[in-house]
Amino acid sequence: MMTNLFDQFMSPTFMGIPLIAIATIIPWLLWPATTTRWLDNRLLTLQSWLISQFTYNLFSPMKLKGHKWAMTLTSLMLFLISLNMLGLIPYTFTPTTQLSVNLGLAVPLWLATVLTGLRNQPTAALGHLLPEGTPMPLIPILIIIETISLLIRPLALGVRLTANLTAGHLLIQLTAMATLVLLPLLPAAAALTIIMMYLLTVLEIAVAMIQAYVFVLLLSLYLQENI
Template identity: 85%
Template sequence: MMTSLFDQFMSPTFIGIPLIALATTIPWLAWPTPSTRWLNNRLLTLQGWFINQFTHHLFTPMKLGGHKWAVILTSLLLFLISLNMMGLIPYTFTPTTQLSVNLGLAVPLWLATVLIGLRNQPAIALGHLLPEGTPAPLIPILIIIETISLFIRPLALGVRLTANLTAGHLLIQLTATATFVLLPLLPAAAALTMVLMYLLTVLEIAVAMIQAYVFVLLLSLYLQENV
């Protein structure tokens, strides 16, 4: 029995061994492996169509230099979607509710986009820190503000994903607890809370997919600024 609602977000352990690595790798089993056949089944066809549409939508406005990231960002999207969706199954653990996991994904990729910009176009990359036409007295302040906003980007990526998933899981947990408490006392109210719980579950499925897309989309926008 959980002593706190936040115990569900603790990393599971077995005989003292953290199982977060297992929880991170198992969702990959849900994605079918493409075959070399000319005709695939409906699931593989749908998966290929989804990947093609996503890469086309994400990389059409980007320069050719950023197209090298297609495999990385598409794999990251599928990875985040699988982790978020698997975490909605009862008695499972969602690694993306851990801020450390999300920052571990966000910081290296964000830093890579910054280093690419500094290597390929250093003048433009540094020019983002100071808007054109800034009055001379405001130059030091704006440079500090833009530098802080630059370094806060990976933190915003990680916190956004963690907060949205944590809030959704907590709402479902609270609604389920209210349903069990009201069932012997007020069956009609329990039925309403059960309907609300189903609606929240549908909403959480949408949030799990949308937040993975937003995470990758923001990374692509950071990359677009530096290529």
């Protein structure tokens, strides 16, 4: 039973070749590219407006040095939204339910923010490991605690995204299985579970978008500490 439930999170293969690479490339092909005309169609105009609004809201409180990251973090946001939303389509695979994929995105970007701080302002970056006014006997303990909290940030980013998407997918599958079981026995109860499944799908769409935004927002906060 549990094996069947978690089979949906296994990386699919074709002739022994893992298809997760193709699944991560496909979202880049779905976003329409802008044209060289003065006026684009409504879809491109709406897309450009949403991207510009997100970029403005994300980087308006940040210093000018951090604006160099606008292209990277905005592209990451669109990439994560695409992966999360495509995973809700039946007979598809969600790469962001794999902790390895999420850590592969979180660790390099987090490390880049840390190295940026150490290069631009090493004193302030190292000063984050020891709060000001700390008593002398507590200095070694606080340095260890702050170092662990710093190193655990990318793990928290990856686990948060993985856990939220996995839980939503499992709830939808459990509700669908309950609907199939109840349909021949209790049609009225099956109708309620169908309504619940649609509501869970809408909730999962919101979670897919929110978790992508939270992932990028936390990276921007880490960047803001180091510029």
